[in-house]
Amino acid sequence: MTAPRLRSDLESIPAYKPGKAPAPSETPAHKLSSNENPYPPLPSVAAAIADCIGGINRYPDMSGREITALIAERFAVDPAQVVLGSGSVEIVSQLMRATAGQGDEVMFAWRSFEAYPLLARAGGAVPVAVPLDSDHRHDLDAMLAAITERTRLILVCNPNNPTGTTVSSAKLDAFLAEVPSDIVVVLDEAYLHFNHDPESPVGIDFFRRYPNVVLSHTFSKAYGLAGLRIGYAISPAHIAEALRKVAIPFGVTQLAQIAAVASFQAENELAVRIDELVAERDRLTEALSAMGWSLPESHANFVWFPLGSDTARGVEVFERHGLLVRPFPGEGMRVSIGSVAANDTVLTAAAELASLVLIPTDAAETSAA
Structure with a gap:
């Protein structure tokens, strides 16, 4: 018996991959993989x-x-x-x-x-x-x-x-x-x-x-x-x-x-939340820059780590800190702006990752010499 025929070109279309969500059995995590607004709906x-x-x-x-x-x-x-x-x-x-x-x-x-x-x-x-x-x-x-x-x-x-x-x-x-x-x-x-x-x-x-x-x-x-x-x-x-x-x-x-x-x-109330998210984004990017990260300037509700071949390592470090992020294998990972607590955890994970993948300036100069 032959199987029902489907479009032959469907094999060339990869399925869309949504941002990873925590499994029911996992320790509560910060889901920063889908660029979602971290705030609950307004009461109104x-x-x-x-x-x-x-x-x-x-x-x-x-x-x-x-x-x-x-x-x-x-x-x-x-x-x-x-x-x-x-x-x-x-x-x-x-x-x-x-x-x-x-x-x-x-x-x-x-x-x-x-x-x-x-x-x-x-x-x-x-x-x-x-x-x-x-x-x-x-x-x-x-x-x-x-x-x-x-x-x-x-x-x-x-x-x-x-x-x-x-x-x-x-x-x-x-x-x-x-x-x-x-x-x-x-x-x-x-x-x-x-x-x-x-x-x-x-x-x-x-x-x-x-x-x-x-x-x-x-x-x-x-x-x-x-x-x-x-x-x-x-x-x-x-x-x-x-x-x-x-x-x-x-x-x-x-x-x-x-x-x-x-x-x-309710846009006046929503505007306050947007301003808070932008302020958190700016706080996060300034702190990351101070660590030595050189990231593209983001004007959205996420930041991009262009890690290249180190992407898998970055995802592993962030997940170990309870952070679910959006990886693009071989290119980098996208991290959504979350709550203050989530963003503080991002900074902790980013500091650890920086020690693994960033070459300190003085070490780079010594190597060049």
Whole structure:
């Protein structure tokens, strides 16, 4: 008896690997592997979710009218230009399915968000990964040079996951001026709220200036709704219409929509939490620098250790201290900003790791002599 036939190219698509979570039998650990917001839901948001539990026997509002209206008002766009999705990853998936067919190319920097190549291949497109520059940033000149007649979609992750680096407004402007107008360029701003880089572009400004720019945002990070899955695109109306055609019907639950509305209404409280996370990130990076670590400047809610061949050793040291992080074998590890206690533990583990993989300055000078 022959087995049911599946797509032959699925073997070339590796499964997405979520950040490691502690097993039930393990000692409680600090989970810093998924860039989650370490704070629990705000009481007002939790109450809004509880109030709508009784209606989960009904399908959600497929158009998401209330949250769509709030997003449109916030960014001063037409509601027809707002498209909801089950997290920003599903927004990116919609964009790929709407723009790229079999054999078309989807371009992105690499390393960047791990789902990009998986989603491209799953949709039948060809992923084109352009290496980051020596500063772990998007190499926009190299990306321009990689454009072909098959390029349909270009993703710019800003700040970049997992390195935390940003592109500058000037470089992005020069880049977009050269990209053919029939290619859609996505500014993936999942970590927008943590980005305090004054030279970094404001996505909505570029959306207004370039007719082929789409923004991808999420409620998972700063708003702390990762478990409910809701994100959105701000897009030119004709592209938005195409996104709705390929979206999963009823893909954004009513619970997620209600929580997003409540989060918008509680943004003053959320802003305090965001400021605290940014302050913790800055405290952590300053302390790591003082230890001798030379890490990319992060403008997100995580830091990147470019450990290369020492990545496995770094993961072992951090896990021994009860820290679950996100490894990228042979490249480095990403460590999310957590609670104060978690971040203090990161510093302890990083100090131990530094003694194993960093060469003290005086030792390096002696060796050179």
